[in-house]
Amino acid sequence: MSIKLPTRLKWFLVILVILMLVNVGFFIITTRNSKPETMKLFLPKNEPTPTDEEKLSPSQLLTLIIANEENIYYYDGLLNSNSQLTHCRIKDLRTVIETYKKKITNGPVIMIKPAPNAQYKITVNVLDEMLINDIKRYAMAEISKTELKLLQNRTN
Secondary structure, X not given: OOOOOOHHHHHHHHHHHHHHHHHHHHHHHHHHHOOOOOOOOOOOOOOOOOOOOOOOOHHHEEEEEEOOOOEEEEEEOOOOXXXXXXXXXXXXXXXXXXXXXXXOOOOOEEEEEEOOOOOHHHHHHHHHHHHHXXXXXXXXXXXXXXXXXXXXXXXX
């Protein structure tokens, strides 16, 4: 004994099956075509030691200390007893870098030093700013005890 289905219901079921097959096919194609993307890692070249003209002068150096949340502190030159940290937000970092680039004729060197409580997202944003501002020479380094003490005095 067979059950007779109304024609409307038959067409509805046929359309439902077709849609299901289209969805399955779509998900199979999209998962097969999705490939993980990686960032390029630029490693330093093995070059001979620089001559006296190519060596870094302290006036070229700008040090960025990434503190908590969106707070960034910076100082130029080498750290000494007269050094003072200047505060800026992540959104103002671009103008700080642009003004420093204009001040330095042979290109700035920027040291990026995340504090222990720095957020990864802000660190990545700072690295993005290096690419946006076309900074050729920058490096990440650990924050020194002196800088950390100076940062704690500044934030308290």
